[in-house]
Amino acid sequence: MKQKLKIPLRAVAFLAGLTLLLLAGSRLVVPKSNLLGGGMHNARASGYLSEQEHTVDILFLGDSVTYSSVSPMQLWEQYGCTSYVCSTPGQYIEESYRYLVDFCERQSPSLVVLEAGPLFRSSGWYIDFGRATYLKAEKLFPIFRYHNRWKSLSLRDLTGKISYEWKNPLKGFVPSYEEQPWTGGNSYMNPTDTPRLVREFNRFYFDKIVRFCRDRDIELQVFSAPSPVNWNYAKHLATDRLTEEYGIPYMDMNLHLQDVKIDWAHDTRDSGDHLNINGAKKTTAYLGAYLNGLGLLTDRRSDPAYANWNADLTTYIQTISRYGGGEAQPSATGS
């Protein structure tokens, strides 16, 4: 009997030792600061880490279309609501879910606004599944994400003190002043009867997002920002049917381009792929009015606890006015 138990016990002991080593390694390599130079991935989207806990009411999730179209500081200026854009280039739906979970560890949002692009992003079921597995492993052991930081380890990494000092005055928004017109018109939204396929894997994660929000009494809103390159009616139809199935409100700005006042000659930075600052101002204004109309925005401007948002607004205005062209980049010092 003893002999029989020896091997399983040894295996458990070995794996326990490995787990401890992975945790210690993770502790060592995890960035101790959220500055770009600190090694944090997607520092822009992770800027919420330095926000005061439980002060951000709205979370925006999605891909580059989202961070090009939604400016949280404009929403603050116009409606006094606090929000953050946790969107990353080519975000997959499981990454949206991961950001949602991570965000809710520090914040208590009342509203999550999901841009529909990630619903259609897939690289094939086994690659998607592999990525989700890797994401899970990264969450458990950040060493899998930050292992490459062995190149820049310092004494600070040994002491293990983490402080997220960089505040993102743009709150995840990425403005661009480039202008490259889209000349294809609005024909990309010509109606069709055939919806685009939402893969089972993506439905699974969408379902997880819905359940996560429902369990925490968080309102969920799905929207689509104007993007002729990334969007079409088939995707609209699929999103519409999916959200209807779950009873979740969905708003597609691509169907209201005249109301949004999008001018494809001046409002896009890369021929219809992403909006520039002109387009972003219009979509944010439209989205703000829509959400306000639904009674989902809470005005915090008179609350002294949120005074720092006014200070951030001043920095935001200075920041976006400083960049006369190109894409505004947060520097290593966070300015």
Next chain:
Amino acid sequence: MRYQGALFLLVFLPLVLLAYKLTPRRGRWCVLLLASYIFFFSISGKLLLWLILSTACMFACGMWLETVRRDGADAASKLAGEEKKAQKKKTDRALRGIVACGVILQIGTLLCLKYLGFFASNLNILLGKIGLGLQLPVFRFLLPIGISFYTLQAVSYLVDVYRGTVRADRNPFRLALYMSFFPGLMEGPIARYSDTAQSLYDGAPLTYRNLTFGVQRMVFGLFKKIVIADRLNIAVKEIFEHYDTHTGTVILLGAVLYTCQLYADFSGIMDMGIGIGEMFGVRMPENFRRPFFSKSISEFWTRWHITLGAWFRDYLYYPLSLSAPMKKLTARCRRRFGNRQAALITATLSLFCVWLCNGLWHGAAWSYLFFGMYHFFFIALANITEPLTGKLLARLHIPTESAPWRLFRILRTCLLVCIGELFFRAATLTDGLRMFGRIVTDFRLPTELSLGLDRHDVVLLAVAVLIVLLVSILGERGVDLRQRLAEKPLALRWGVYYTALLAVIFFGAYGTGYIPVDPMYAAF
């Protein structure tokens, strides 16, 4: 799914091990078959049908061969004298016909899927040059993963059944496992039915030794693949994709780095595959035996991709050399040039066919054909000049077994191999020739060199390559490192395991900032 991916290592493999453990011994091979088909489907999807067709054809031909042989033997046993001889001849003819059918079906499928487009497009160029208005349609098919490997396995099985060295398998599903066993599916090794089939069906229990030895080998393979090969890929890509901006010396460095990358990648995946096989008690053939210690190109090919070389030797070189036309030619040459020259001529002719096929096997492109001919040239040259070299060395009093001479031969072989790999990696044959042209004409050292690697990467690569070199030197001296490690105290063993695992996790070129590199030979 990739062998080095999170899904395979953290989900698929543990689940297969668990299912294998929980299944009674008699049914374990079914678990392996199911796992192999899932693995195949995850990469090639519906192209799995090609594998099933290939297996079905192989099974049918094998059974047919067995039946014809048995019936022929029965009929012959009832006859005597000339009639018996005639019956035997008839049976042999029928067997030859069946095996030819089977081989043509297998190789024909490979030719159609892999080479039809290449042949058609080159024929169109030719037809255009001679002024014919005819243009053939150029078809490009999606290739199922591992088709070049499993096709050779199927052919070896059929020929072995024909030769009577193995009995035809009566169970098509067991044969399907031999064709698709997942650790060798992407890149081989090209297993022989007689070597691996039994251990596949045995359902050996998961023992402590098998698991630890298997994991050791797998981690070492992972180290080679993601610490060395995938990191080297950054520099190799830069040099080969922008060779026109680099000097000849940098291009030569690129050829050396690519050779290291290819070795680390291919042998790393082999180590992983063989290690995984070992966990299930399946012995898969070795594919590498420290090739960079070879003293000649022909020795190199007995140490690099061993199973491919052995396949070509057993199923192409020998049958060709022993074929009736070749025997006739040998006899003619013998009369005209003498024994040695006659043997040399026929051996060179057979070698030419082998290397033509070897080059083509790697891919449908002129650069691969050139790669094959390049190696043929040096092997044939060595064979032809062997007596002359021997005399010259004796005249110069160079002891052939001395260490400096051996080192010179090793370095010379390495250089020739690196140049060959340059053509292998170049986007086209023209690019390869241009790169080679630069190597021999532009000897400038670069004033500054940025190949996408920082100094940390360079130091890490140097240390990692040294570790692999050290392990190779010990292997060359006959030291069984794994056995030695197994004899050490537990604390030391675990220390080594933890260090190796953490080295892979810390220093692997994976995750954000790195483009995943698929196993390189999987593309062939």
